[in-house]
Amino acid sequence: MMIVLGLGTIFSSKLGETSKNLAKIFRKAAQEDCIIFIDEFDSLGKVRDYSQDHGEMKRLVNTIFTAV
Structure with missing residues (x-):
């Protein structure tokens, strides 16, 4: 079985919800x-310290790195 995940479907405007969805x-x-x-x-795959990025994207990347 395969789960196809579009990043737009897991993002949330609530703090920490995106990481919870991914987990x-x-x-x-x-x-x-x-x-x-x-x-x-x-x-x-952008540079992780990209100044235009908001915190939720950085938390999502961290969640992916710790989940694999």
Whole structure:
């Protein structure tokens, strides 16, 4: 089974909700032995200290790094 994840579907304007959404997806994938395909993953590949970036994107990147 494969989970196709568009980054726009997990972002939330509430502080910390984006990371919670992503963690929930990683838990589901682990329980069901799934592959996660993250569409638009290249948008996360920017320099991590990019000054125009807001905190939620940085938290999302950190969540992905700690989940794998």
